[in-house]
Amino acid sequence: xxxxxxxxxxxxxxxxxxxxxxxxxxxxxxxxxxxxxxxxxxxxxxxxxxxxxxxxxxxxxxxxxxxxxxxxxxxxxxxxxxxxxxxxxxxxxxxxxxxxxxxxxxxxxxxxxxxxxxxxxxxxxxxxxxxxxxxxxxxxxxxxxxxxxxxxxxxxxxxxxxxxxxxxxxxxxxxxxxxxxxxxxxxxxxxxxxxxxxxxxxxxxxxxxxxxxxxxxxxxxxxxxxxxxxxxxxxxxxxxxxxxxxxxxxxxxxxxxxxxxxxxxxxxxxxxxxxxxxxxxxxxxxxxxxxxxxxxxxxxxxxxxxxxxxxxxxxxxxxxxxxxxxxxxxxxxxxxxxxxxxxxxxxxxxxxxxxxxxxxxxxxxxxxxxxxxxxxxxxxxxxxxxxxxxxxxxxxxxxxxxxxxxxxxxxxxxxxxxxxxxxxxxxxxxxxxxxxxxxxxxxxxxxxxxxxxxxxxxxxxxxxxxxxxxxxxxxxxxxxxxxxxxxxxxxxxxxxxxxxxxxxxxxxxxxxxxxxxxxxxxxxxxxxxxxxxxxxxxxxxxxxxxxxxxxxxxxxxxxxxxxxxxxxxxxxxxxxxxxxxxxxxxxxxxxxxxxxxxxxxxxxxxxxxxxxxxxxxxxxxxxxxxxxxxxxxxxxxxxxxxxxxxxxxxxxxxxxxxxxxxxxxxxxxxxxxxxxxxxxxxxxxxxxxxxxxxx
Amino acid sequence: xxxxxxxxxxxxxxxxxxxxxxxxxxxxxxxxxxxxxxxxxxxxxxxxxxxxxxxxxxxxxxxxxxxxxxxxxxxxxxxxxxxxxxxxxxxxxxxxxxx
Numbered sequence: 001x002x003x004x005x006x007x008x009x010x011x012x013x014x015x016x017x018x019x020x021x022x023x024x025x026x027x028x029x030x031x032x033x034x035x036x037x038x039x040x041x042x043x044x045x046x047x048x049x050x051x052x053x054x055x056x057x058x059x060x061x062x063x064x065x066x067x068x069x070x071x072x073x074x075x076x077x078x079x080x081x082x083x084x085x086x087x088x089x090x091x092x093x094x095x096x097x098x099x100x101x102x103x104x105x106x107x108x109x110x111x112x113x114x115x116x117x118x119x120x121x122x123x124x125x126x127x128x129x130x131x132x133x134x135x136x137x138x139x140x141x142x143x144x145x146x147x148x149x150x151x152x153x154x155x156x157x158x159x160x161x162x163x164x165x166x167x168x169x170x171x172x173x174x175x176x177x178x179x180x181x182x183x184x185x186x187x188x189x190x191x192x193x194x195x196x197x198x199x200x201x202x203x204x205x206x207x208x209x210x211x212x213x214x215x216x217x218x219x220x221x222x223x224x225x226x227x228x229x230x231x232x233x234x235x236x237x238x239x240x241x242x243x244x245x246x247x248x249x250x251x252x253x254x255x256x257x258x259x260x261x262x263x264x265x266x267x268x269x270x271x272x273x274x275x276x277x278x279x280x281x282x283x284x285x286x287x288x289x290x291x292x293x294x295x296x297x298x299x300x301x302x303x304x305x306x307x308x309x310x311x312x313x314x315x316x317x318x319x320x321x322x323x324x325x326x327x328x329x330x331x332x333x334x335x336x337x338x339x340x341x342x343x344x345x346x347x348x349x350x351x352x353x354x355x356x357x358x359x360x361x362x363x364x365x366x367x368x369x370x371x372x373x374x375x376x377x378x379x380x381x382x383x384x385x386x387x388x389x390x391x392x393x394x395x396x397x398x399x400x401x402x403x404x405x406x407x408x409x410x411x412x413x414x415x416x417x418x419x420x421x422x423x424x425x426x427x428x429x430x431x432x433x434x435x436x437x438x439x440x441x442x443x444x445x446x447x448x449x450x451x452x453x454x455x456x457x458x459x460x461x462x463x464x465x466x467x468x469x470x471x472x473x474x475x476x477x478x479x480x481x482x483x484x485x486x487x488x489x490x491x492x493x494x495x496x497x498x499x500x501x502x503x504x505x506x507x508x509x510x511x512x513x514x515x516x517x518x519x520x521x522x523x524x525x526x527x528x529x530x531x532x533x534x535x536x537x538x539x540x541x542x543x544x545x546x547x548x549x550x551x552x553x554x555x556x557x558x559x560x561x562x563x564x565x566x567x568x569x570x571x572x573x574x575x576x577x578x579x580x581x582x583x584x585x586x587x588x589x590x591x592x593x594x595x596x597x598x599x600x601x602x603x604x605x606x607x608x609x610x611x612x613x614x615x616x617x618x619x620x621x622x623x624x625x626x627x628x629x630x631x632x633x634x635x636x637x638x639x640x641x642x643x644x645x646x647x648x649x650x651x652x653x654x655x656x657x658x659x660x661x662x663x664x665x666x667x668x669x670x671x672x673x674x675x676x677x678x679x680x681x682x683x684x685x686x687x688x689x690x691x692x693x694x695x
Numbered sequence: 696x697x698x699x700x701x702x703x704x705x706x707x708x709x710x711x712x713x714x715x716x717x718x719x720x721x722x723x724x725x726x727x728x729x730x731x732x733x734x735x736x737x738x739x740x741x742x743x744x745x746x747x748x749x750x751x752x753x754x755x756x757x758x759x760x761x762x763x764x765x766x767x768x769x770x771x772x773x774x775x776x777x778x779x780x781x782x783x784x785x786x787x788x789x790x791x792x793x794x
Binding site: 628631632 | 711715716718723786787790791792793
């Protein structure tokens with residue numbers, strides 16, 4: 001099955017084509033077909049994962065050289081190694097759940113089939129991205145997921161906010177992709193190939209100097225920064241929540257934004273070779289994670305809280321990967337790589353679940369604002385319970401999946417005290433804001449009675465995926481239990497599996513305490529109401545405002561980048577309108593002028609010559625026509641003279657020494673003379689005839 | 696032989712002059728006959744003095760006389776029609792086929 005794993009990404013592509021060309025007006029068939037295809041992909045992914053396990057993680061690679069230049073080689077190919085296999089299962093699992101869920105969530109939408117075609121296109125791109133065996137292919141699919149993300153964020157493009165958000169997302173990620181592209185150029189120039197294995201071999205052999213390698217690593221990381229919404233390009237992800245919620249769950253929580261993390265994990269050999277590049281990655285990850293977690297504390301939009309939580313968790317993974325690169329470069333042992341990829345997997349499940357749960361809540365109450373919710377537990381039990389399971393998981397409570405992966409990330413920071421403290425602080429904040437969300441949404445008194453009365457549990461097609469994902473949100477972490485000797489860490493690793501330490505109970509207790517205290521604080525503030533959040537807000541008013549306004553990043557970018565760009569564009573427009581258009585108009589004016597000159601020349605000189613020739617011929621004919629005077633005797637005379645003339649020439653009585661031109665002139669003069677003779681006779685005869693007529 | 700040829704030349708010239716200068720159409724036809732006869736004299740003279748063994752020249756002269764007779768007939772018929780149309784047989788009368 002592994003050798004046919006390209007089918008995993010081609011099945012959704014087939015579904016996309018079928019829906020676009022044949023099933024657009026058959027909504028149920030379109031949805032069913034799309035779900036059938038992704039389920040088939042899912043089955044194949046699971047088989048591929050099992051086969052990869054059976055191969056003890058040996059990579060399978062197949063490719064086709066489709067463009068070969070001297071010194072540069074483009075390939076189309078697939079690479080199935082443990083990381084790919086895990087990502088395939090994650091993407092297809094969440095993808096299947098989201099597609100099934102969408103049948104309920106998008107019910108009655110006028111563009112229902114189109115939504116499923118976009119989802120299929122996205123899954124094709126994402127699976128292609130995961131399966132690619134070289135940087136060039138990953139870049140192509142990278143841009144494709146960017147495109148589908150744009151299409152899906154702007155799915156409800158009638159809303160201006162959605163249209164703006166999709167443009168913002170597209171342009172912001174494009175900024176990062178520019179860096180990615182520069183990184184690709186560096187790789188192409190210095191390595192002459194895009195294939196992962198060959199590139200890493202060349203780097204290991206020293207194809208790049210340290211400076212160039214660091215630059216290439218950071219440029220590649222820029223692509224990941226854009227796609228994974230890391231600081232400073234994180235601003236698009238919260239706005240992307242304007243898209244339909246299943247899209248937020250699939251693309252902006254579980255899969256596409258994880259593509260950046262996947263890219264960093266995939267090119268880990270480059271980061272390991274460049275300690276500086278790795279440190280940049282780790283610091284960016286930490287800054288992002290901390291910043292996003294603090295913003296999430298203050299937001300009231302349920303999806304925005306989750307969006308900032310996503311950014312924060314992605315920052316976690318990036319930080320873990322960066323620390324792995326840094327520690328390995330310095331010869332220290334690190335679990336960062338395993339921690340990052342492990343958290344990537346567990347996060348995909350519980351964050352997908354959180355978003356789908358949030359979608360279910362929004363579906364029930366028709367608002368995003370948690371201040372208008374409250375007490376919904378009684379109305380929607382399945383949603384509430386699954387949502388809380390996911391919240392436990394993200395807060396890192398025993399025995400949920402999040403605990404195990406988060407523990408590993410904490411373990412990865414052990415060599416770096418600053419990182420360790422901030423990571424624990426972030427874990428505390430995560431637990432707090434997630435449970436703030438839970439308590440505000442599901443418990444207490446309903447704050448908006450009208451909305452509460454209309455709230456209802458979502459249909460089963462939406463709750464079943466929730467239950468399935470809740471199951472995974474609990475159990476997915478168990479593949480990496482510290483008590484297992486051959487768990488996740490011995491399967492997905494970079495170069496060599498980390499040494500097995502056995503469980504670190506101290507660490508577990510610390511992170512459990514941190515998580516529980518976060519939950520406890522949220523409990524006191526939002527359930528028991530024994531601590532008032534308003535008091536804290538008033539005490540730290542400036543900080544609260546700063547956080548509530550997301551560190552004013554949007555405003556900052558507006559002033560620093562967008563306004564100057566707009567004014568520059570305005571200037572360029574004016575330049576265009578006045579100078580360029582002026583030049584064009586001048587050229588047009590000159591052309592018209594020149595055309596006038598030519599027209600005059602044509603009319604008077606050329607036409608004059610032609611008409612003049614005609615006029616001359618006509619006048620000559622007018623003069624010569626009198627030779628034809630109708631008198632037989634005149635003709636006879638003419639013939640006689642010519643015969644005599646010819647006879648004279650024949651017997652050389654006159655000589656042709658004068659040449660033909662002169663003879664011709666003599667002939668013409670003779671003809672004219674005769675003409676005059678004939679005219680005079682004509683006039684005479686006319687007079688006679690006139691006289692005869694009178695008689 | 697010179698005398699014969701001279702006679703023929705003189706006759707031809709007189710005929711030519713007549714054709715070119717006469718106004719009367721019948722006169723023109725008569726002058727034409729003179730030219731024919733000049734040609735006949737030439738034929739006969741050449742036959743008599745140069746190609747004595749053949750009768751071709753004399754034969755040709757007889758043909759010409761026959762053809763001239765036919766031509767005169769046709770010509771006189773045309774003259775008759777011209778007279779009916781223009782009440783006269785001046786050659787200038789029927790110069791209608793011009794420009």
